[in-house]
Amino acid sequence: MDSTLANASKQATSERLGGAVGIAGFARLDHEPFPQFAAGSIWLVGAGPGAPGLLSLLAYHALQNCDTIVYDALVNADLLRWARPGAQIEYAGKRGGKPSPRQRDISLRLIELARTGRRVLRLKGGDPLIFGRGGEEAAQIAKAGIPFRIVPGISAGIGGLAYAGIPATHRDVNHSVIFLTGHDATGALPANVDWPAVATASPVIVMYMAVKHLVEIASELMAGGRSPEDEVAIISNATLPHQELHQTRLGDISAFLASFSPPTPAIVVVGQTSERREALDWYCKALRENRIG
């Protein structure tokens, strides 16, 4: 590029950024036209699977501009230090098997806070609409006539696989992928999953909340035609420095779980994964020391 062109381009960029050229790093974002987080509204935001660096820019903007944060059990609390100083922080976590607030009470609390004119950030693990009850919360908020926005997050079934070096799809392996949950609202194995169809529909199955019923799930999949030789990868605490990966085979699940309890939260992946995983296992010890991701 000749110097006249380079200068014109630099000036155009500077104008576009509101004269922000020269401002370094995140401060530059202050000049971007982010959507206004209006008083009395609720933003339903995905925090990603754990690593703070996996937060989206809109999520970061919401943290910086909210009055109240209501966060879930699986949100990495490290993220909360990026909240606007003075923001009120409330915990509303639901964990299977532990005393938890009722879903309806959480939604009512969000509505109550918004009605006092606060800018309410509802921060949820992963993506709010993937096995996260975000749809239920949004429906209640919409019914109450509160303005809201949904900010997607990186779901554990996507980000967790990437941090374990497991491609969710690969042209040589699968042209489809299934995401399913291993338990329903009561904690039981979901009754409305068509296991024979799931077993044959996709070479790769990514399962949330599946550890508790894994023996039953493995039997259903094998009864539906999956080979006992199919690989199973269990990714615990994905994207965090204490991430662990354990591998077994579908037919060996029972014996595997008899001798070992994988830490939770965990994502379970059924399908041909290990061949590439060894080459793609990038999240090494040195990188984990960086707590951002």
Ligand SMILES: C[S@@+](CC[C@H](N)C(=O)[O-])C[C@H]1O[C@@H](n2cnc3c(N)ncnc32)[C@H](O)[C@@H]1O
């Ligand atoms: C209630 S669901 C929430 C899913 C979330 N909305 C998402 O999109 O990732 C909770 C389940 O997500 C999975 N999960 C969430 N965070 C995880 C993490 N850091 N590592 C492994 N699994 C995780 C586990 O299967 C856990 O039981």
